[in-house]
Amino acid sequence: MRRALDRLYDAAAALAAVFLIGVLAMVVTGVAGRLLNFHVPGTDSYAGYCMAAAGFLALAHTLKRGEHIRVSLILERLGAGAQRGLELWSLAAATLLAALFAFYSVRLAVQSWQFNDVSTGNDATPLWIPQLAMAAGTVVLLIAFVDELVLEWRGKRRRVAPAEALHNE
Amino acid sequence: MSDPAITGLLVVALLLLLGSGVWIGLALAGVAWIGMELFSSRPAGDAMAVTIWGSASSWTLTALPLFVWMGEILFRTRLSEDMFKGLAPWLERVPGRLLHTNIIGCTIFAAVSGSSAATCATIGKMTLPELKRRGYPEGMTIGTLAGAGTLGLLIPPSIIMIVYGVSADVSIAQLFIAGVVPGLMLALLFSGYIVVWALANPGKIPEITHRTTLAQKLAAARHLIPVVLLIATVLGSIYAGVATATEAAAFGVLGSLAISGWQGSLTWASFRDSLLGGTRLYCMIALILAGAAFLTLSMGYIGLPRHLAEWIGSLELSPFALIVALAVFYIVLGCFLDGISMVVLTMGVILPTVQAAGIDLLWFGIFIVLVVEMAQITPPVGFNLFVLQGMTRHEITYIARHTLPMFLLMIVAVLMIWFFPQLITWLPQQMKLG
Numbered sequence: 001m002r003r004a005l006d007r008l009y010d011a012a013a014a015l016a017a018v019f020l021i022g023v024l025a026m027v028v029t030g031v032a033g034r035l036l037n038f039h040v041p042g043t044d045s046y047a048g049y050c051m052a053a054a055g056f057l058a059l060a061h062t063l064k065r066g067e068h069i070r071v072s073l074i075l076e077r078l079g080a081g082a083q084r085g086l087e088l089w090s091l092a093a094a095t096l097l098a099a100l101f102a103f104y105s106v107r108l109a110v111q112s113w114q115f116n117d118v119s120t121g122n123d124a125t126p127l128w129i130p131q132l133a134m135a136a137g138t139v140v141l142l143i144a145f146v147d148e149l150v151l152e153w154r155g156k157r158r159r160v161a162p163a164e165a166l167h168n169e
Numbered sequence: 170m171s172d173p174a175i176t177g178l179l180v181v182a183l184l185l186l187l188g189s190g191v192w193i194g195l196a197l198a199g200v201a202w203i204g205m206e207l208f209s210s211r212p213a214g215d216a217m218a219v220t221i222w223g224s225a226s227s228w229t230l231t232a233l234p235l236f237v238w239m240g241e242i243l244f245r246t247r248l249s250e251d252m253f254k255g256l257a258p259w260l261e262r263v264p265g266r267l268l269h270t271n272i273i274g275c276t277i278f279a280a281v282s283g284s285s286a287a288t289c290a291t292i293g294k295m296t297l298p299e300l301k302r303r304g305y306p307e308g309m310t311i312g313t314l315a316g317a318g319t320l321g322l323l324i325p326p327s328i329i330m331i332v333y334g335v336s337a338d339v340s341i342a343q344l345f346i347a348g349v350v351p352g353l354m355l356a357l358l359f360s361g362y363i364v365v366w367a368l369a370n371p372g373k374i375p376e377i378t379h380r381t382t383l384a385q386k387l388a389a390a391r392h393l394i395p396v397v398l399l400i401a402t403v404l405g406s407i408y409a410g411v412a413t414a415t416e417a418a419a420f421g422v423l424g425s426l427a428i429s430g431w432q433g434s435l436t437w438a439s440f441r442d443s444l445l446g447g448t449r450l451y452c453m454i455a456l457i458l459a460g461a462a463f464l465t466l467s468m469g470y471i472g473l474p475r476h477l478a479e480w481i482g483s484l485e486l487s488p489f490a491l492i493v494a495l496a497v498f499y500i501v502l503g504c505f506l507d508g509i510s511m512v513v514l515t516m517g518v519i520l521p522t523v524q525a526a527g528i529d530l531l532w533f534g535i536f537i538v539l540v541v542e543m544a545q546i547t548p549p550v551g552f553n554l555f556v557l558q559g560m561t562r563h564e565i566t567y568i569a570r571h572t573l574p575m576f577l578l579m580i581v582a583v584l585m586i587w588f589f590p591q592l593i594t595w596l597p598q599q600m601k602l603g
Binding site: 004005017018020021023024027028030031037044045047048049051052054056057059061063065067068069070071072073074075079086087089090093094097098099100104105107108130131134 | 198
């Protein structure tokens with residue numbers, strides 16, 4: 001079970017990384033098309049879809065690596081018991097929010113499919129296709145939060161400090 | 170329910186969620202949810218999904234993951250080492266000598282990196298051990314590095330400028346170019362401080378061990394060529410109007426890969442690490458942006474920003490008083506939150522007020538970036554302090570104390586852009602419209 005879950009997060013992250021390359025590829029194609037006078041319609045929109053997929057699919061993996069930021073000021077100053085209590089609360093709250101996020105993301109993709117929603121840009125993509133990445137990514141994030149909550153409850157959760165200082169800003 | 174009561178309730182909910190350690194992006198979404206369910210008639214869930222999808226897949230934002238990735242590639246090259254080699258011989262005669270490698274190194278690296286913490290880490294990786302080995306006073310080394318690292322935000326490309334540009338609907342290319350002059354000015358202030366300090370404390374700067382000739386200096390400068398070419402490609406293409414910010418970012422990624430390959434540091438492992446590192450970093454930002462997009466929508470439904478603007482308008486503050494108040498507000502907020510969260514959390518609420526006061530949004534963008542820079546070096550939460558804590562194993566209070574002069578210089582910079590707004594507006598006006 002443990003292995004299967006970790007594989008799931010890593011596989012989603014690998015897919016996300018591929019989509020990041022996709023962003024680059026789309027932008028480069030757009031520029032090349034402009035310079036060399038060929039036209040691939042919708043590279044702008046595809047770059048946007050790739051970016052969304054990269055972001056959503058990596059959510060769980062990033063959480064597991066401890067790289068999603070949170071305010072840990074109070075958490076770090078508590079004793080072991082209180083810390084566990086607060087961790088359980090914040091994980092429970094996050095799980096609830098992730099569940100809402102996942103439910104409505106799936107619903108969005110399903111509705112786009114049912115109503116045949118098509119992008120208004122010149123790519124005319126049926127929107128459920130790129131929205132699938134959002135649905136999948138948020139569901140995997142929900143699984144990861146439930147996973148973390150269960151681990152914390154059973155006292156087996158390791159608090160990971162990010163491997164290297166974040167370069168976020 | 171009355172306005173102050175609604176605001177109060179939402180602020181308390183936000184503080185509870187954030188303070189108890191709920192991940193920031195989710196906490197923002199949670200507050201948005203509460204606001205929308207309680208105070209508007211639109212169903213919250215579907216609005217959330219549509220809004221987040223729209224913001225997460227918007228073309229204007231695509232510069233962000235690319236610049237993030239570029240930074241991760243450069244972090245894994247020998248670029249900082251090369252820059253140190255290229256710069257050091259030129260600084261023999263300047264008072265403060267190699268301390269300036271911190272400032273100039275960060276300034277140059279900031280022009281290819283969008284992040285302050287990454288700038289600090291990349292340059293520090295080289296200068297901290299080198300300067301320590303040569304006997305430079307450690308407090309000064311750390312303080313100037315922490316301060317100069319923040320230039321990563323102000324000197325384009327800049328992740329926080331992209332975030333601001335997207336939320337305030339200001340041209341990212343213009344913001345980038347607008348940051349150049351204030352960035353250089355701040356670098357000069359830092360360098361000036363080092364010169365003054367070195368002159369006031371003779372003997373604290375170690376003696377020169379050997380002098381280099383001009384020929385040697387010029388030969389050493391060749392190490393700077395790759396980074397200069399990369400800057401020229403990224404910023405030049407934006408300034409000349411031939412590329413959008415996103416396209417410049419794509420050139421930047423390709424250029425960084427080329428540098429990495431040319432140096433021989435491009436291996437499958439380093440490529441994979443930079444790609445995954447960039448993906449995670451972008452993902453972390455994306456979660457905050459997602460929560461903030463929903464929060465902005467929710468606030469808009471409740472009408473909070475408009476009411477706040479009306480209320481502040483009724484106080485009849487002068488624009489200067491407003492800016493001072495906002496600066497204090499952001500610096501305090503910056504003690505607890507990271508820069509991106511600060512910007513996205515407040516923009517949706519504060520922009521109408523700023524516009525009503527007749528403040529130019531381009532100018533305000535640079536102001537915000539400067540204030541966020543200060544937040545980077547204020548304890549207890551300051552990312553540059555964290556980075557340096559990790560690298561030097563010093564207490565955060567020690568680092569913060571030595572960084573204080575830089576903080577004061579930034580206040581000087583804020584005053585200067587207030588009294589001389591041309592520092593910001595002049596260069597973008599010269600730009601060709603891309």
